[in-house]
Amino acid sequence: MRVALALALAGLACAGCRERPRASPRRPLAVRGTAYTRSRLDVAAEFRPVGARRKPAPLPAPSYPRPPAPDRARDSIGTFYAPRLLMPGEPYSEWAPSVTGQTWFGLFAGRTASDLREVTVTIEPLNTLGDSVAAGGRVKVPGKHQPLFLVPVMPGVLPEWRPGPISPALSQQYLRPGESRDFPLSAGTFTLRVTGTYVAGNVTDYELRIVDVAAGRSQVLKAYHPPPQYAHEPRPMPHVVWAGDLDRDGKLDVLVQDDMSELAAHWTLYLSSAARGREIVHRVAELEGGSC
Numbered sequence: 001m002r003v004a005l006a007l008a009l010a011g012l013a014c015a016g017c018r019e020r021p022r023a024s025p026r027r028p029l030a031v032r033g034t035a036y037t038r039s040r041l042d043v044a045a046e047f048r049p050v051g052a053r054r055k056p057a058p059l060p061a062p063s064y065p066r067p068p069a070p071d072r073a074r075d076s077i078g079t080f081y082a083p084r085l086l087m088p089g090e091p092y093s094e095w096a097p098s099v100t101g102q103t104w105f106g107l108f109a110g111r112t113a114s115d116l117r118e119v120t121v122t123i124e125p126l127n128t129l130g131d132s133v134a135a136g137g138r139v140k141v142p143g144k145h146q147p148l149f150l151v152p153v154m155p156g157v158l159p160e161w162r163p164g165p166i167s168p169a170l171s172q173q174y175l176r177p178g179e180s181r182d183f184p185l186s187a188g189t190f191t192l193r194v195t196g197t198y199v200a201g202n203v204t205d206y207e208l209r210i211v212d213v214a215a216g217r218s219q220v221l222k223a224y225h226p227p228p229q230y231a232h233e234p235r236p237m238p239h240v241v242w243a244g245d246l247d248r249d250g251k252l253d254v255l256v257q258d259d260m261s262e263l264a265a266h267w268t269l270y271l272s273s274a275a276r277g278r279e280i281v282h283r284v285a286e287l288e289g290g291s292c
Contacts, residue, residue: 084285085269086139086150091289092123099123099139105161106147107242109171114148114244116163121150148172148242149255149267157274157284162248169244174237177203183243187250188214190280192243196224202234206260210252210270212280219280221270222258235260247273254281265289 082097086104099121106119123137140146148171153160170181170192177196182189191213196206206224211217222238238258246253251272259266266288270281 083287084152084154085267085287086121087267087287087289088139088141088146088148088150090139090265090287092137092139102152104150104152105163106141106150107166107246108145109148109169109242111171112169113165113167114169114171114242115165116161116246117147118163119147119150149269151246151269151285154284158247158271166244166246166248169242170240171242172239173243174239175208176237177206181240181243183252185245185250185252188212190252192240192252192254193218198237199234201237203237204231204234206235206237208238208240208256208258210254210280212251215280217278217280221254221256221268221281224260236262241267245272247271249273252281 083099086092086099088106092099100123102121104119104121106117108115108117119141122140122142124140125137139150141150151161168183168185170183173181175181175192175194177194177198180191180193182191191211193209193211194207195209197204203224204226206222207220208222209218209220224235226233236259238256238260241255241257243252243254245251249272253272254270255267256270257265257267267286268283269285271284272281274282274284276282
C-alpha cells in the first residue's frame with residue numbers, strides 16, 4: 001500500500017510538471033536605441049544595443065570677424081583701401097592707414113568761388129584721456145578754418161592737383177525736385193538738374209542728373225524710385241556738397257552726399273577727367289561717415 005501511494009503521488013507531480021505553462025518568450029522593448037529584455041526566468045535586466053547609435057553632428061566652429069588689414073581704409077561696402085576722400089570733423093577709423101603728416105589738397109569753399117590749397121592732414125584723438133592716435137580720431141588740418149573736403153594725389157586717376165581759386169563753384173546746396181543749376185565752363189555749359197516729389201523737406205521720389213548741354217547727354221548721379229508700397233514714406237533729401245571744375249579740365253566735377261538716411265552719411269566724388277565711354281563724370285572716391 002505504501003509503495004502504491006508513493007507511486008500515485010509521483011505520477012500526479014509529473015502531470016503537474018507537464019501542465020505547467022512555459023516561460024514567456026523574451027520580448028524586446030525599445031528604449032531609445034536599446035532593447036530591454038526580461039522574462040520570468042530571468043529577473044535581471046539586460047540591455048543590448050540595437051544597431052549603432054548615430055553620433056551627433058559636431059557643432060560648427062565659432063566664427064569671429066577677422067580684423068581688417070591695417071593698410072586699408074573702409075569704404076561703403078566694408079572693404080579697406082587707401083582713402084581718396086576725407087571730410088574734416090568726421091571720425092577716422094583705427095584700421096585705416098595713417099595719414100597724419102601727409103600732404104593732401106583741401107577745398108576751401110566760399111559763396112560763389114572756392115580755393116584749392118595744399119595742406120597737412122592730422123588726426124585729432126577723440127578725447128583728452130591720452131588715447132593713441134592709432135585708436136582712431138577726427139580729421140583736421142592746422143589752422144582755424146577747415147576745408148570742406150580733402151583729396152590726395154590719385155595715381156592712375158589724377159597725377160597732380162593745381163592749387164588756386166576755382167570759379168564758378170557751388171557748395172552745400174540742396175536742390176529740390178524741379179530745380180537746376182547751370183555752370184558755364186571753358187568746355188561748355190553743364191547743368192545739375194533734380195526731378196522727383198518734394199514733401200516738407202524730404203522726398204518720396206528723387207533723381208539727380210548732370211547734363212552736358214553742348215553734347216546733349218545726361219548722366220544719373222543719384223536715383224531713388226521706391227516701389228508703390230513705400231512711395232508714401234518720405235526720405236531725407238540728398239544734397240550737392242560741392243560742384244565746380246576741381247581737376248581743371250574745363251568740365252564739371254561733383255561731390256554729393258547721397259545716403260538719404262538719418263543714421264550715417266555717405267559721400268561720393270565724381271570727376272570728369274576720369275569719365276569712361278559716354279560718361280560725363282566717373283566715381284573716383286567714396287567715404288562712409290559715422291552715425292549722427
